[in-house]
Amino acid sequence: MSATALKPQPETAALNVRIKRLPHAQGLELPRYETELAAGCDVRAAVTEPLTLKPGERFMVPTGIAIAVPPGWEAQMRPRSGLAAKHGISCVNAPGTIDADYRGELKVILINHGAEDFTINRGDRIGQMVFAPVYQAAFEEVDELDDTARGSGGFGSTGV
Numbered sequence: 001m002s003a004t005a006l007k008p009q010p011e012t013a014a015l016n017v018r019i020k021r022l023p024h025a026q027g028l029e030l031p032r033y034e035t036e037l038a039a040g041c042d043v044r045a046a047v048t049e050p051l052t053l054k055p056g057e058r059f060m061v062p063t064g065i066a067i068a069v070p071p072g073w074e075a076q077m078r079p080r081s082g083l084a085a086k087h088g089i090s091c092v093n094a095p096g097t098i099d100a101d102y103r104g105e106l107k108v109i110l111i112n113h114g115a116e117d118f119t120i121n122r123g124d125r126i127g128q129m130v131f132a133p134v135y136q137a138a139f140e141e142v143d144e145l146d147d148t149a150r151g152s153g154g155f156g157s158t159g160v
């Protein structure tokens with residue numbers, strides 16, 4: 001991975017991402033940013049018929065698209081707050097990780113945390129993708145780590 005691939009791009013430049021529409025996504029809108037400075041672009045359900053999630057149920061919802069995330073980047077598949085607040089719909093694995101070498105169909109693993117059935121129709125906006133730079137770690141095995149004030153305190157060690 002080249003160093004330049006990881007450099008933030010100028011404010012005006014967008015990240016160039018190749019996208020492929022799969023046959024079952026014919027007629028659906030491709031992901032797009034709903035406002036000028038939106039961080040996430042909404043992805044749509046490429047279901048062929050309405051899909052109902054009962055309370056507590058989850059389903060891997062197809063989006064009908066595949067993308068090539070540039071090296072040095074990832075895409076995060078995140079829930080939409082409107083669906084979460086109004087209906088308790090979220091992504092089980094939020095944020096889902098779309099790797100730069102993944103070429104399969106993007107899926108949104110939705111779960112119904114609400115108290116009522118929730119129906120997803122073809123073309124509904126079910127999640128949003130956020131692109132972010134990533135670094136892979138080069139792990140260096142050592143016998144001791146350096147001391148810090150926190151040490152091994154965690155999981156609420158500073159109180160509520």
Ligand SMILES: O=c1ccn([C@H]2C[C@H](O)[C@@H](COP(=O)(O)OP(=O)(O)OP(=O)(O)O)O2)c(=O)[nH]1
Pocket residue numbers: 077093095096097098099100102105106107108109
């Ligand atoms: O919400 C998600 C999460 C992942 N993926 C796709 C893209 C990602 O690159 C691939 C693998 O995801 P992840 O690495 O999270 O899965 P894993 O359980 O670690 O499987 P694998 O062994 O295939 O990496 O699945 C999605 O379409 N939606």
